[in-house]
Amino acid sequence: MKSKKNIKQKSLRTKAIHGEADSSSWEFSHHLIPPMTASTTFRLESLERGAQGFSTFGATKKTDKPIWIYDRLEEPTTKMLEDQLAALEKGECAIAFASGMGAISSTLLSLLKSNQKVVAHKTLYGCTYSLITNWLPRLNIGHSLIDMNNLKELEKSLQAADTRVIYFESVSNPILEIADLEKIVLLVKNANKKREKDDQIYTVVDNTFPTPWALRPIDWGIDFVIQSLTKNISGFGTEMGGAVIAPKSFEGILRAARKDFGAIIHPYSAWHILVYGISTQAIRFEQQQVSAQKIAQFLEKNPKVERVIYPGLKSHPQFKQAKKYLKSPEGKFAPGTMISFQLKGNMGKCQKFVNDIAQNSYAITLAVSLGLTKTLIEVPGYMTHSAIPSNKRAESGIDPRAIRLSIGLENVDDIINDLESSLKKV
Ligand SMILES: Cc1ncc(COP(=O)(O)O)c(C=O)c1O
The missing domain is CATH 3.90.1150.10 (Aspartate Aminotransferase, domain 1)
Incomplete structure (x- = not known):
């Protein structure tokens, strides 16, 4: 087993090469490179174990050993990629998707219900703009597009009872505006003090342009971070993928959204992003x-x-x-x-x-x-x-x-x- 001594103090640079010393997804006693799994379904040795796998899927408290059931639920290579992404973005957990848009749509649909609203920055990647302005309204989910760095405008939007999500790109595509994360988070936290637990507003930031090597939004108090893995993290133009780095308490709903919407990343792509993308x-x-x-x-x-x-x-x-x-x-x-x-x-x-x-x-x-x-x-x-x-x-x-x-x-x-x-x- 690789030494776990002082792993917490190791730099992100070193962790990007070695990952966790051991992973519940696989044992690293002999593998230098994590394995790529290629099985859509998994053998279960008893009905009880199968039932336990289904009943604990997405639960915060896990069984001692993971129970793999079916690729669309969870599989080992993707889980190893997710552990690395969570470490790099300094989040509690990560859920990987088939594309950046898979991650964005599943996250927004997990956080929003009809008659609620997303407040987004006026400059967004084209397909995110289309998702928010064309598709969410079909489900009666509203939106307003504001200048996120105009704090007066943001403060006003935070007062609207139906606002649930604040969405923006940390560095906007394509005009490279820089969001003032500290001030935005402060205003959202103040607004949340006056709201019930079920009415809290969440911040979701697309960090695709800077990547964790230039900005880690969770350090500034952001709740959810999106990455299009297709871009710099994968880096060679061969894979598509996306991820949301999220608080542990949302892992269940995000995994359920991925299971039911079906935007899963292929283990082949997860492996390439993990082995070639992240380490370089x-x-x-x-x-x-x-x-x-x-x-x-x-x-x-x-x-x-x-x-x-x-x-x-x-x-x-x-x-x-x-x-x-x-x-x-x-x-x-x-x-x-x-x-x-x-x-x-x-x-x-x-x-x-x-x-x-x-x-x-x-x-x-x-x-x-x-x-x-x-x-x-x-x-x-x-x-x-x-x-x-x-x-x-x-x-x-x-x-x-x-x-x-x-x-x-x-x-x-x-x-x-x-x-x-x-x-x-x-
Ligand atoms: C900032 C940003 N976010 C999200 C996406 C969507 O990612 P994907 O193409 O992996 O779905 C893109 C794609 O260009 C992007 O530029």
């Missing part, structure tokens, strides 16, 4: 971040560029807030791997530039998604955020000309040269 994420993320800083500085100096938004630039409208919240586990400034920028001139210029990159760049690829080893470029207003109706995009703060860059692991000079070459042509 810190080093990938931090290298990409070094390149992102250089690329943002290059773009800011280019005369054809109107505006660059990157939390590592002094010109970021919330630079002070970025320095407060975006930090590595060791406390170093961690502005992340995502850049938003726009060119001077009209949409035609943006189109010409992006098409030139798509056709002539080697280092940069026109594609959605983010956080991968390859540098990706896209235009959110026309691609990832196109679910937001065009008349609402201005309200969401999304300029149609805004270009999003997700920085990969290529040589930074190659990325800059490709950007420069296409900029010269517009």
Whole structure:
């Protein structure tokens, strides 16, 4: 058995490589790498054990040894991934899903009932916006979209009796606004003091952009943290997955939601994210971040560029807030791997530039998604955020000309040269 001595004092970096010294999901006496299970159903040695498995599913108090029943309920590889995610985000437990959207929809549907309301930040990933504004209303679940950093507006929303969930992205996609977690949590806690236990308001934060290597929202008092594992945590563009990191008291309802809605992650994907993604994420993320800083500085100096938004630039409208919240586990400034920028001139210029990159760049690829080893470029207003109706995009703060860059692991000079070459042509 691997030594468990002083495991609590070990850094996140080391835990990301080794995980728990032993896991109730598997024994590590001999395995260096956790096994990938591939069984949709599990042998039960007695009816009593089967019945016990069903009756204790999702319960806070577990049986001595886990009773695996059926993949859609729980399975060992996913459970090991969940234990690692909970440790990295410093939460009590994690539940993994088939995708980030699987995690977001299951979490919101677990926390909200009809005639209740989610108050969300006005700028959201396109499919989250669509979930909240198209699908939840069908179940009579209301919403209001506000500027989460306008504390007066938030305070007013917290007074509404039907408000149950406050939802936002810690660093917003695509315009990289930084949420003031400390102030938001304080207002929610004050509002909750006047509410009954069953009426409490919960904070749910999508932490996909910063990842645990730049921000750990639970440290700031946030209740639920969402990750699209498809992005930087998985990191190679081969797996889809999502997770919610949650208080233990909500583990049961979230596991039941996953069981009944069926958005389970495949053990194959869970294994890849656990073995390749998590153990290499810190080093990938931090290298990409070094390149992102250089690329943002290059773009800011280019005369054809109107505006660059990157939390590592002094010109970021919330630079002070970025320095407060975006930090590595060791406390170093961690502005992340995502850049938003726009060119001077009209949409035609943006189109010409992006098409030139798509056709002539080697280092940069026109594609959605983010956080991968390859540098990706896209235009959110026309691609990832196109679910937001065009008349609402201005309200969401999304300029149609805004270009999003997700920085990969290529040589930074190659990325800059490709950007420069296409900029010269517009
Ligand atoms: C911030 C953010 N949250 C959630 C999602 C959804 O994740 P997935 O594509 O894994 O469902 C995305 C996808 O781009 C995203 O950018």
